Amino acid sequence: MLKTERLLLRPFALADAPRVQLLAGDPRIADTTMAIPHPYLDGMAEEWISQHDALWRDRDHAVWAICTRDATLVGAINIAANLRDGRAWLGYWIGHAYWNNGYCSEAGRAVMEFGYGYLGLHRIFAEHLLRNPASGRVMKNLGMRQEGILRGHVKKNGVHEDLVSWGRLRTD
Ligand SMILES: CC(C)(COP(=O)(O)OP(=O)(O)OC[C@H]1O[C@@H](n2cnc3c(N)ncnc32)[C@H](O)[C@@H]1OP(=O)(O)O)[C@@H](O)C(=O)NCCC(=O)NCCS
Structure with missing residues (x-):
């Protein structure tokens, strides 16, 4: 469980599944993420x-539900670590109704602290589609540096797209 000024980051429970399906099932979430299906069918959230x-058993992949202090689930954030190399990939989504409140940046700061502190990571990195500048703003807010643009790196709905790569070292 991680706490910030406005948010509580907690493990997901099966009871969250309908809420996850509702929020992540919005096509605007699948549109700029790599692993979220659309349509988001019954049973997928469970x-x-x-x-x-x-x-989480191997301490290398953690997922949190992002909740406001009134316990409303607004999104998800996760890190997938390679502990041998001391690095982790950061991923997230926020339900559309809650965009631009600073929630993702606030949750991201707490998860970065957890990564450098509890997991002892050296590097945390993240990537976004070039056409998703809001996610790039979050990465900047998290103190990451833009490290490059991987041209045509992903194929999304049959279209080759550029991916922007960001990272931050513990020592930055
Ligand atoms: C990306 C996403 C997680 C951001 O969540 P959020 O809670 O709205 O993020 P924050 O409020 O912390 O920050 C958003 C930033 O983007 C900026 N922003 C919003 N829309 C923008 C746009 N069209 N162009 C540029 N910047 C934009 C905001 O001004 C803010 O920047 P600031 O802090 O410098 O003012 C959310 O839009 C989302 O879930 N999108 C769909 C899923 C997704 O793309 N996930 C990330 C995959 S890499």
């Missing part, structure tokens, strides 16, 4: 949530 415990 399947995703039921994997989380096993992912």
Whole structure:
């Protein structure tokens, strides 16, 4: 459990599945993420949530539900670490109704602290589609530096797209 000024980051529970399906099922979430399906069918959220415990068992992949202090679930954030190399990839989404409140940046700061502190990471990195500048703003807010643009790196709905790569070292 991680706490920030306005947010509580907690593990997902199976009871969150309908809310996840509602928020992540919005096509605007799948549009700029790599792993979120669309349509987001019944059962998919339950399947995703039921994997989380096993992912955390090796201390290398953690997923949090981002909740406001009134316990409203507004999004998700995760890190997938390669502990041998001391690095982790950061990913996130926020339900559309809650965009531009600073929630993702606030949750991201707490997860970065967890990564450098509890996990002892050396580097945390993230990537976004070139056409998703809001995610780039979040990465900048997290103190990451833009490290490059990988041209045509991903194929999204049949279209080759550029990916912008960001990273921050513990020592930055
Ligand atoms: C990207 C996303 C997680 C941001 O969540 P959020 O809670 O709105 O983020 P924040 O409020 O902390 O920050 C958003 C920043 O983007 C900026 N922004 C918003 N729309 C923008 C746009 N069209 N162009 C440029 N910047 C934009 C905001 O001004 C803010 O920047 P600031 O802090 O410098 O003012 C959210 O838009 C989302 O879930 N998108 C769909 C899923 C996704 O793309 N996930 C990330 C995959 S890499």
